[in-house]
Amino acid sequence: MGKYIYTYIENGQMYDKSPSLAELLAKEGLSCEKIVTGRIEYIKVKDFETQIKDAQWLVFTSKNAVAGFAYNMGKCELPAGVKIAVVGKKTQEALRTTCGLEADFVSLQAAGLELGKSLMNIAAGKVVYLCAEVTSGSLEEAMKDYGELIKIPVYRNEYVDTYAEYEMKDFIDVSGIAVTSGISGERIKWLIDKLGESGEVPVYSIGPACSKKLVEAGVKENRIIEACEHSYSGLVEAIKKSAGKPEA
The missing domain is CATH 3.40.50.10090 (Rossmann fold)
Structure with missing residues (x-):
C-alpha cells in the first residue's frame, strides 16, 4: 500500500486540540504526506x-x-x-x-x-x-x-503556489489524495492530473462543497470518493473502506 497525499492549510495562530488528519491516518497505519495549499490570515x-x-x-x-x-x-x-x-x-x-x-x-x-x-x-x-x-x-x-x-x-x-513548491517532488507509489477543502482541490489540480496519468488515483473529498469545487476544476466525478461524515474522521473512514481496511 502506498502513501496518501493530503492537503493542509497552515494556521499558526489558532489553538486546536483535536487530532490532525495526519495523526488520524498514522493511527490507522497509513503512510501520508502533506501539501500546504494555503495559509490563514485574519x-x-x-x-x-x-x-x-x-x-x-x-x-x-x-x-x-x-x-x-x-x-x-x-x-x-x-x-x-x-x-x-x-x-x-x-x-x-x-x-x-x-x-x-x-x-x-x-x-x-x-x-x-x-x-x-x-x-x-x-x-x-x-x-x-x-x-x-x-x-x-x-x-x-x-x-x-x-x-x-x-x-x-x-x-x-x-494562496500558495503548490506547483512551484512541490512540482519537483517524487510522488511515486501514491494510493490516494485527501482533499480537505474546495480551494485546496483547485490548487492541486495539477497533481491530481499528474497522478491520473499512470492510473486513476482516487481523490477523497471531505464533503459536498469540496466535491463540487473539484468537479468544477475538471476532476472526473468517478475519481472522487466523498466522505459520508464531513470531517477528518470521515475522510479516514473513506480511505480505510477504499483500501480494504476494516472499519472502526
Whole structure:
C-alpha cells in the first residue's frame, strides 16, 4: 500500500486540540504526506462591533471563522439576546474553546448548505455570517431569499503556489489524495492530473462543497470518493473502506 497525499492549510495562530488528519491516518497505519495549499490570515474588520450590532444570529461554518471572530471581538460585547448557529461538532467545540460561548443551533451535517436550509426555517431578523473572504457559496445559496443576511469576512486563505513548491517532488507509489477543502482541490489540480496519468488515483473529498469545487476544476466525478461524515474522521473512514481496511 502506498502513501496518501493530503492537503493542509497552515494556521499558526489558532489553538486546536483535536487530532490532525495526519495523526488520524498514522493511527490507522497509513503512510501520508502533506501539501500546504494555503495559509490563514485574519482580517481586521473596521467598526466590527457596529457591524454586528442588532444581529439576531451569528453564523459560523468553520473553525477559522470562529478564530477570526475572536480576533476581532477583543473586549467588544455580544449583541443582547443574540443566538449562534454553527456547522457540526468541530465548529461547536472551537466556539466553546476559543470564545467560551455555546452554540444555540448545530447543524446535523457539517455543511454550509444544510445550515443555511435550517436557518431559513428558524431564523428571524438580522443574520450575520462570519466567514472567509472567499466562500464556497453554499450557505449563501441556501439563504438567497433571506432578506437580512450580512456577510462579514474575518479571514482569508492566502494562496500558495503548490506547483512551484512541490512540482519537483517524487510522488511515486501514491494510493490516494485527501482533499480537505474546495480551494485546496483547485490548487492541486495539477497533481491530481499528474497522478491520473499512470492510473486513476482516487481523490477523497471531505464533503459536498469540496466535491463540487473539484468537479468544477475538471476532476472526473468517478475519481472522487466523498466522505459520508464531513470531517477528518470521515475522510479516514473513506480511505480505510477504499483500501480494504476494516472499519472502526
